[in-house]
Amino acid sequence: MNKHKITGFQYFTVFFFLLNSFIPFLGFHKITMISNQDALFSIIIGSILMIGFTFLIKRLYFYLPNKTLFEKIKFLFPKGFFFILGILFLLSSCILLFVTQEFTSFIHFYLLPEVHQFLITLPFLLLIFYFLRKEQEVIFRTSEICFYFYILFFIISMFGILPQSNFLKIKPLFSTSISSILRSSLYFFLSFPLPLFLLLYFPKNSLKRKEGGQKTWIKSILFSGIFLFVTLFLILSSLGVQLTNLYKNPLMVTYQKISFLNILERVEATLSFSYVLLYFFPMVLLIYLLKELILYAFSLSPNYEDLVLLLLLIGNLLGNQFFSFHTNFYFSISIFLAVFLIFLSFYSFLKKE
Amino acid sequence: MKKTKLLFIFTLLLLFTGCSSYTELNKLGIVSLLGIDYKDEEYHLYINVVEGEQDDGSLQKEYITYDATGESIDEALHFLYLKSNKKIYLSHMDVLVLSEDVINSKLQEIINYLLNHPEIRNNFELVELSSPMNILFEEKIDSKEISDLIQMNQEYMGTSFSVTFEHFLEDILIDKNSYLPLISFDKNLEINGISLLKNLKILDTLSTEETVLFNLLQNNINQAIYKNTTIVKNETNIEIKKNQITFHLKTEINKNSNKFKENLQKDLRKILIYYQDQDYDLLKLKYKMKQNHLSSLEDSNVLFPKTSLKFDIKISYTNSYLERRISK
Structure with missing residues (x-):
C-alpha cells in the first residue's frame, strides 16, 4: 500500500462527492415531501447531526492508524470477523446494485431513452474496471480534478437557474411542524453513514501526515451542506414546492429550463455530467471496498485483483437484471451502518491497541 | 499485453455507447403541434410534423398533418406511427391543443402521460380549442401562429394569457384549479378568452372582456383596451389580511373618463364576488393567505368565502402629445 500519498484536500473532495450523492440516491423531493419549504432547515439541522455523529466515530478512525477497517474488525473480533465481513459484503453488494440501478434508470430516462439499460451500465462499469486497476490514490486524485469541474458546472447552472427564480415561491417558511422538520432532518442525515463507512476503510496513515481526519470530515459536511442548501433554494425558487415534490430529479428539471440569452438551450445533457459524478464516486468506492x-x-494475493474485479462487475451486471431495490432499502442499510459504526467505535474503547 | 488489454477495453467503450440507437435528423418527424380530442370513448390524436426536405432535396419549412384514434394515447400514437415514415419526436413540441371533451373526461390521464414521457419537456404551452380539432389541423396551422396569437393578445390587449404545462401543473397541484387560454378556428384563429378549470373539469369561461379584468388583477397587463378606454400601464398589488383582501391598482389610461374608475371597480368586484360565491378561487388567494401565514389551506376554505374584498384604484391620465400642445 502506498503511504502518505493522499492529501487532505483530495480526501475532502471524495467525501464531498459522497455526501452530495444524497441528491441522486435519496433526492430533495424526499425531504420536501415531509416538510415543504422548511426542508431548507432540515439541511442545516441534518448537517449539525452529521457533525455530532463524527464525534462518536472519531475513535474508530484514530484507532490502529496503520490498519484498514477490515483489519480493525479482525483485531476487535478475531472470532466473528468472518461473519461480520460476510454481512458487510452482502450489504455493500446490495447498495452497489441499488446505486447502479439508480444510475442506469437516470441515464435511461433523461438522456438515452432508446438505449438498452444493459448498454448504459456496461461502458460505465468498464471505465470503473480500468480505473480500479490503478492504485487507490488515483481515485482521490481524479476526485480532486473532478471537483473543479463540478464547481464550475454548479456556477454555470446557478447563473442559468437564477433568472427563472421567483423567491416568493420559497414562502411560506415555518409552515410545517417541528416534528416534520426533525423527521426530514433525519432523512437527510441518513445519507451520511454510507459515505463515512466507505471512507473509514482507508487507514488514517494512508493520508499525508497531519492531514485528513475529523476536521476534514467537518469541512466536507459544512461545504456540502452549504452546497445542498443553495441547490435546494434554487430548485424551490424555480419550481415551487409542488413541482419539487412531484419530480424524482427536480434538479434535472431545473436544468431543462435553463436558457442562456435564448441562444444556448437544452444544456441539461452537458450539465448532467456533474450529476453522473455523484454516482461515479460511490460506485468506484463500493467496488473497491468489495474487492478489498x-x-x-x-x-488472496494481489495477482487475483483483476479476476475479483471482473467477477464483481459481472455480478453487478447480472444482479441488475434480477434484483431491484427501493429507496427505503437504502434507508434501512444506512440505519444499520450508523449503528454498526457507533458499536465499533465504542468497542474500540474497550480493547486497547 | 497491457496495451492489448487497454485497446480491448477502449474498443468496447466505443462499441457500447449511445451511438447504437442514433436517428438521423431527416428521419425524425419533429412534432411542433399536438392535438388531443376524446370522442366515443376513443382518443383522437393530431400532430403537425415539421417537414424540411422537399422532393428535389431543397429545404423549406412546411407541415404534414397526421391523425389517428385509439383507446389509449399509446394506442393512438402507435397508429400514428403506422402512417408516418419518420420517427415521431415529441421533444420539440411547442403547443398542445386540448378539446373541451378531453379536458372534462381524460385530463388526469393526459397529465400522467405527459409527465412520464421521457421525450416531452414541460415548457410547451397548453391551449383549449372550442371548434372541431380536425379543421384546425387540416389547415396546417403552425404552433407558432397559435403561440404568437396568445402572446400578442396578452401583451397588447390583455385578452388572453399564455399557460405553460409547468405553470398549469403547479396550479393543479395547489388546489386542482387552473385556467387555459381558449381559442377557436373558423377560417382564422381567434381568441375567445380563458377557460376556468375546477377539479380538473371546465367550470366556466371568461370572455375576452372578463379576461382583461382577470389579467388586471393578476398584474399581467402591459396594455389593454377596456370599455373603449386604453389602459396604457397598470400595476396591481394584493394586500392580504386575515378577513380582508385589498387590491391596490395604479392604472394609467389615455382618456379622461370620470366613469372609468367607477365601472372598473364595479366590474372587478362583480367578477370576484361571483366566483367567490361559487367557491372558485380565481386568483389563488387561499394559497396566498397560506403563504402569508394567515391560515392553513384547509382553514382558508372556511375563511375565503367570508373574506371581504376591497379595491384601492388610482387612475392617472396620460395626455396625448396634441392635447399637451393645445393646453400650452
Whole structure:
C-alpha cells in the first residue's frame, strides 16, 4: 500500500462527492415531501447531526492508524470477523446494485431513452474496471480534478437557474411542524453513514501526515451542506414546492429550463455530467471496498485483483437484471451502518491497541 | 499485453455507447403541434410534423398533418406511427391543443402521460380549442401562429394569457384549479378568452372582456383596451389580511373618463364576488393567505368565502402629445 500519498484536500473532495450523492440516491423531493419549504432547515439541522455523529466515530478512525477497517474488525473480533465481513459484503453488494440501478434508470430516462439499460451500465462499469486497476490514490486524485469541474458546472447552472427564480415561491417558511422538520432532518442525515463507512476503510496513515481526519470530515459536511442548501433554494425558487415534490430529479428539471440569452438551450445533457459524478464516486468506492474485502477475507494475493474485479462487475451486471431495490432499502442499510459504526467505535474503547 | 488489454477495453467503450440507437435528423418527424380530442370513448390524436426536405432535396419549412384514434394515447400514437415514415419526436413540441371533451373526461390521464414521457419537456404551452380539432389541423396551422396569437393578445390587449404545462401543473397541484387560454378556428384563429378549470373539469369561461379584468388583477397587463378606454400601464398589488383582501391598482389610461374608475371597480368586484360565491378561487388567494401565514389551506376554505374584498384604484391620465400642445 502506498503511504502518505493522499492529501487532505483530495480526501475532502471524495467525501464531498459522497455526501452530495444524497441528491441522486435519496433526492430533495424526499425531504420536501415531509416538510415543504422548511426542508431548507432540515439541511442545516441534518448537517449539525452529521457533525455530532463524527464525534462518536472519531475513535474508530484514530484507532490502529496503520490498519484498514477490515483489519480493525479482525483485531476487535478475531472470532466473528468472518461473519461480520460476510454481512458487510452482502450489504455493500446490495447498495452497489441499488446505486447502479439508480444510475442506469437516470441515464435511461433523461438522456438515452432508446438505449438498452444493459448498454448504459456496461461502458460505465468498464471505465470503473480500468480505473480500479490503478492504485487507490488515483481515485482521490481524479476526485480532486473532478471537483473543479463540478464547481464550475454548479456556477454555470446557478447563473442559468437564477433568472427563472421567483423567491416568493420559497414562502411560506415555518409552515410545517417541528416534528416534520426533525423527521426530514433525519432523512437527510441518513445519507451520511454510507459515505463515512466507505471512507473509514482507508487507514488514517494512508493520508499525508497531519492531514485528513475529523476536521476534514467537518469541512466536507459544512461545504456540502452549504452546497445542498443553495441547490435546494434554487430548485424551490424555480419550481415551487409542488413541482419539487412531484419530480424524482427536480434538479434535472431545473436544468431543462435553463436558457442562456435564448441562444444556448437544452444544456441539461452537458450539465448532467456533474450529476453522473455523484454516482461515479460511490460506485468506484463500493467496488473497491468489495474487492478489498474479498482479497482480505480469503487472503488472496494481489495477482487475483483483476479476476475479483471482473467477477464483481459481472455480478453487478447480472444482479441488475434480477434484483431491484427501493429507496427505503437504502434507508434501512444506512440505519444499520450508523449503528454498526457507533458499536465499533465504542468497542474500540474497550480493547486497547 | 497491457496495451492489448487497454485497446480491448477502449474498443468496447466505443462499441457500447449511445451511438447504437442514433436517428438521423431527416428521419425524425419533429412534432411542433399536438392535438388531443376524446370522442366515443376513443382518443383522437393530431400532430403537425415539421417537414424540411422537399422532393428535389431543397429545404423549406412546411407541415404534414397526421391523425389517428385509439383507446389509449399509446394506442393512438402507435397508429400514428403506422402512417408516418419518420420517427415521431415529441421533444420539440411547442403547443398542445386540448378539446373541451378531453379536458372534462381524460385530463388526469393526459397529465400522467405527459409527465412520464421521457421525450416531452414541460415548457410547451397548453391551449383549449372550442371548434372541431380536425379543421384546425387540416389547415396546417403552425404552433407558432397559435403561440404568437396568445402572446400578442396578452401583451397588447390583455385578452388572453399564455399557460405553460409547468405553470398549469403547479396550479393543479395547489388546489386542482387552473385556467387555459381558449381559442377557436373558423377560417382564422381567434381568441375567445380563458377557460376556468375546477377539479380538473371546465367550470366556466371568461370572455375576452372578463379576461382583461382577470389579467388586471393578476398584474399581467402591459396594455389593454377596456370599455373603449386604453389602459396604457397598470400595476396591481394584493394586500392580504386575515378577513380582508385589498387590491391596490395604479392604472394609467389615455382618456379622461370620470366613469372609468367607477365601472372598473364595479366590474372587478362583480367578477370576484361571483366566483367567490361559487367557491372558485380565481386568483389563488387561499394559497396566498397560506403563504402569508394567515391560515392553513384547509382553514382558508372556511375563511375565503367570508373574506371581504376591497379595491384601492388610482387612475392617472396620460395626455396625448396634441392635447399637451393645445393646453400650452
